[in-house]
Amino acid sequence: MKPIRLVTASLAAAALAVSLAAPAAAAPPAGDPPRGHAKHDTLRWVAPKGFHIGSAVAGGGHHESQPYPDPFTSDRPYRKILAKEFSSVSPENQMKWEYIHPERDRYDFAMADAIVGFAKANRQVVRGHTLLWHSQNPTWLEEGDFSATELREILREHIMTVVGRYAGRIQQWDVANEIFDDDGNLRTQDNIWIRELGPGIVADAFRWAHQADPVAELFLNDYNVEGVNAKSDAYYALVQDLLAQGVPVHGFSAQAHLSIRYGFPGSLEENLRRFDRLGLATAITELDVRMDLPESGEPTEEQLAQQADYYRRTLEACLNVSGCDSFTIWGFTDKYSWVPVFFSGQGAATVMWDDFTRKPAYRALRSTLAEAARCGAQRPGRGWAPGHAPRSASFTDGRR
Numbered sequence: 001m002k003p004i005r006l007v008t009a010s011l012a013a014a015a016l017a018v019s020l021a022a023p024a025a026a027a028p029p030a031g032d033p034p035r036g037h038a039k040h041d042t043l044r045w046v047a048p049k050g051f052h053i054g055s056a057v058a059g060g061g062h063h064e065s066q067p068y069p070d071p072f073t074s075d076r077p078y079r080k081i082l083a084k085e086f087s088s089v090s091p092e093n094q095m096k097w098e099y100i101h102p103e104r105d106r107y108d109f110a111m112a113d114a115i116v117g118f119a120k121a122n123r124q125v126v127r128g129h130t131l132l133w134h135s136q137n138p139t140w141l142e143e144g145d146f147s148a149t150e151l152r153e154i155l156r157e158h159i160m161t162v163v164g165r166y167a168g169r170i171q172q173w174d175v176a177n178e179i180f181d182d183d184g185n186l187r188t189q190d191n192i193w194i195r196e197l198g199p200g201i202v203a204d205a206f207r208w209a210h211q212a213d214p215v216a217e218l219f220l221n222d223y224n225v226e227g228v229n230a231k232s233d234a235y236y237a238l239v240q241d242l243l244a245q246g247v248p249v250h251g252f253s254a255q256a257h258l259s260i261r262y263g264f265p266g267s268l269e270e271n272l273r274r275f276d277r278l279g280l281a282t283a284i285t286e287l288d289v290r291m292d293l294p295e296s297g298e299p300t301e302e303q304l305a306q307q308a309d310y311y312r313r314t315l316e317a318c319l320n321v322s323g324c325d326s327f328t329i330w331g332f333t334d335k336y337s338w339v340p341v342f343f344s345g346q347g348a349a350t351v352m353w354d355d356f357t358r359k360p361a362y363r364a365l366r367s368t369l370a371e372a373a374r375c376g377a378q379r380p381g382r383g384w385a386p387g388h389a390p391r392s393a394s395f396t397d398g399r400r
């Protein structure tokens, strides 16, 4: 991290020289942090080089039933913070089937294009979410009476079209989302693909995605897989099976929708590490930490401290595993969080209040990132850029 410190120091010196040379005219409006300082004060700025700190991009899904316009396209202060604080973005809903493929013969790429364009303009990477899932599928798909042959072709065509459209511009794709239940059984009932086409469709989804974009890192993603447990064991077995078949699977990610009602998943690091040892990339993809709100609706100091601790420990676990270089929070402000809508009586799950002021959890993330950067926690040279092949030690391209 020494080079970064030197750069910081010389920038600071340059800024000082400029402000000495041209005092009053360039002074920022009262109340604003001094220019330059604001930039250095953000998560992406302090993070170790090559480590991607991300947020979900609010839009679609639960937002549509809320009394505000589409956050991503309408809320300018929101967009500004999204650009300033994060080096990775994930569409919260905008690439899910119901949005991007609303009718059998019609795709709607407007929202997804806008996010990918925003990311490019702000030098951010994108996590694509998601291709094979049991939820948020359009009615035409769930209720269409398709034969197995037709369904297989529908999935293949969808993956080739969507992944192909953004080829080279998506760092990581959640190819398969939530395919196991909490006992570690494949979802053979509510997942239309697995139910109608059998478990082998998961491998096919990865093969098609890899064909459509050979440089995207392809992930299995789920919730309640932070610790070592029946569900993460099922992924551990599946991954080995897929790798043995030469299926292009490159990553395993834990969503990390946590709650201070429960203990912190203490085996998170150990769990990520065992996937890392298989040669897979790992990631935290949807972190939030919810809590039961007191009657006042205001979290207590203790709750906020515990929440900050959960954010910090999740980040530390990822930073401690060399192939974990993507860490995404599921929205950065309570203003748009999905938590109060989905978990009654709970909330305050993100790192900023409704007015974008920062909570202890924000400061916990920033100081942990800064500390990792100071300790020289450079990521091990698999910093993704278009054209780089995905890392995967035991991965052999099935087509060779």
Ligand code: XIL
Pocket (backbone or CB within 6 Å): 060, 061, 062, 063, 092, 093, 177, 223, 255, 286, 338
């Ligand atoms: C949630 C969104 O945040 C909501 O806006 C939407 O109404 C429902 O889905 N696991 C996932 C995410 O993989 O896609 C979910 O996102 C949260 C749980």
